[in-house]
Amino acid sequence: MGRNTRKRRMPLATKVTAGAAALALGGGGLIWANFHASAHEENAGHNRTTSQAAQVATIDCPDVGQQLSDVPDRARGEVDGELASMDQQITDAYQRLVTTRRAQDGDPQFVRNSILGPLKDRRKALIDRIKLEINRAGGQADDSLDQLAGCTGRPADQQQPGDGQDGDGQDGDGQDQGQDGGQNQDDNGNGAAGPVAEDFIDINDVQPNSRGLQNGLAANGDSGSTGSFTTDCGVNENNLFNSDNLIAAPGVDNGAHHTHDYVGNQDNDAFSSDEDLAGADTSCQNQGDKSTYYWPVLRLQDGTQEFDANDQGGGAEGNVGKILKPAQAELKFVGNQQGDVVAMPRFLRIITGDAKSFVNGNANANSSWSCTGFEDRQVTDKYPLCPEGSQVVRTANFQSCWDGQNIDSANHRDHMAFVQQDGSCPNGFQAVPQLQIRLVYDIPAPVIETGRVRNPYAVDSFPEQLHKPITDHNDFINVMDEDLMNQVVECINSGEDCQ
Incomplete structure (x- = not known):
């Protein structure tokens, strides 16, 4: 199997692709703060209890790459690229999850409608491209890959996939997964989403x-x-x-x-x-x-x-x-x-x-x-x-x-x-x-x-x-x-x- 020969020689310290976005959101790792929804937030000078929506701690997406076993050699580069794009989609959705806590607090359907729904549509588009690339290269894409498009929301204390998720595990927003999931768990005070x-x-x-x-x-x-x-x-x-x-x-x-x-x-x-x-x-x-x-x-x-x-x-x-x-x-x-x-x-x-x-x-x-x-x-x-x-x-x-x-x-x-x-x-x-x-x-x-x-x-x-x-x-x-x-x-x- 041939490897990509296009060259890039840029040390990590000089990359700027994320710098502007990070600074716009407060710089460094601070955009990831408050990952674990605490039981109370400061708002207009008084405490208020966060809604159950804020308990959605992270995004759980089926791993499409793990399910691929029959990809023709000449399609693997393109497929790897699409899978990397999926990872970026999850990263972007997770960033939106942790920077919209107030909106989630006011709308119990926010995570489902504004984060998980659009993410499913974007993932489905990439899965379609993966299937097309496999078929074009002479392989036979598995139509069941479509079932992997949807993601769920889950609380931080949910240790295994599938525990307490909605029926098919594809479209649930995780908001019914335990009254205490994510509550009384704060970030560690360092502006990072874990560990706890x-x-x-x-x-x-x-x-x-x-x-x-x-x-x-x-x-x-x-x-x-x-x-x-x-x-x-x-x-x-x-x-x-x-x-x-x-x-x-x-x-x-x-x-x-x-x-x-x-x-x-x-x-x-x-x-x-x-x-x-x-x-x-x-x-x-x-x-x-x-x-x-x-x-x-x-x-x-x-x-x-x-x-x-x-x-x-x-x-x-x-x-x-x-x-x-x-x-x-x-x-x-x-x-x-x-x-x-x-x-x-x-x-x-x-x-x-x-x-x-x-x-x-x-x-x-x-x-x-x-x-x-x-x-x-x-x-x-x-x-x-x-x-x-x-x-x-x-x-x-x-x-x-x-x-x-x-x-x-x-x-x-x-x-x-x-x-x-x-x-x-x-x-x-x-x-x-x-x-x-x-x-x-x-x-x-x-x-x-x-x-x-x-x-x-x-x-x-x-x-x-x-x-x-x-x-x-x-x-x-x-x-x-x-x-x-x-x-x-x-x-x-x-x-x-x-x-």
Whole structure:
């Protein structure tokens, strides 16, 4: 599959597309303030209780991209572009949601009529274009995609899609979803839409070995291929940041709507071709590893005005505060419990986790949070509060079964799979080295008092995902040269630990 070769070289700090809009609305992340509707508002010198309409905390839209499995190669660029436009539509609708609280207070149908209805129409137009592009390229578009046009409104405390929604889940505005949804929950005082106190948990309250997801099981064990290969690529000392996503939104500026850390390959933006990646510099000590490893940044919401405070992907989309680089970034490839691994193809793309899992649910979620000294305790939907002297840990164990043919797929997932419970790959898949990323951070523990959190840390996210910890994800493109990949495979299959 060819990649977009159109070039753009603009550091995030110089982007101006969102600057004027952000300033017009008060600058920085302030446009996202008051996301959680509080029980009372100041109005004309007195308190008034907000209406139930203000309880609609975020927008829940079916993920069209996840449902695409049969997109001809020559249509994928156009389809990825339409999907990125859908993400922008949701961002725009969410911005309207959080900046029209007073209008919602006066009209219980405002969200339905002025936000969700027009959003459904716009999404339907893009779905029609996606279907047309698939059919023109010789594919067969699924007419059931039309059912994914409608979005719902939901309160912040609604943890799973479908809970309490209107009948078909397509047109409801969420206004009947619980009398307390969104009430008595304020923003955290930093002008950001989350996290809130309920998003944190004391690591001592997490039960050992209780992580609820099967995704991300470690592939290697006492049998099979037991070796490992560790690559040292630093902790982004070169300050390579952007809000693009070369895998999911190639050719689309700000396709991620949140900022990424990058280590390894130094030519990472939405317009980088495979040839660009192959010819780029790398931060890895082994110069044969030009792979790109990237993940959403963590931020400390302490009021710091970062370089992207008024930019898309940054403060203009609710990602505010001081960017925290990991103190350690451990990148390790391991084997398979049942047998040998084979070499990854060059330019293989893998996404693990789901940036939209707060509304999508757990199907592709693969977040894992812990603290040093407590790593037998892993949590997926909470940020850990670590005791003094302990550091926050983010871990991602990638899919390690490859379909043997494709370096990518229409939904960027079908060409890869997780190992099964016994450590084997599903039928038709073969084991490749499993990438495990462990990021360790020095973060002062947030203070939680009277149901509010002060100076929280949070992962960057799409605006409507509210910085929920379960939205954490990691991305990888293999750009190792052939000799190095063969060395990785040999080390793993022979039971050696190499670096």
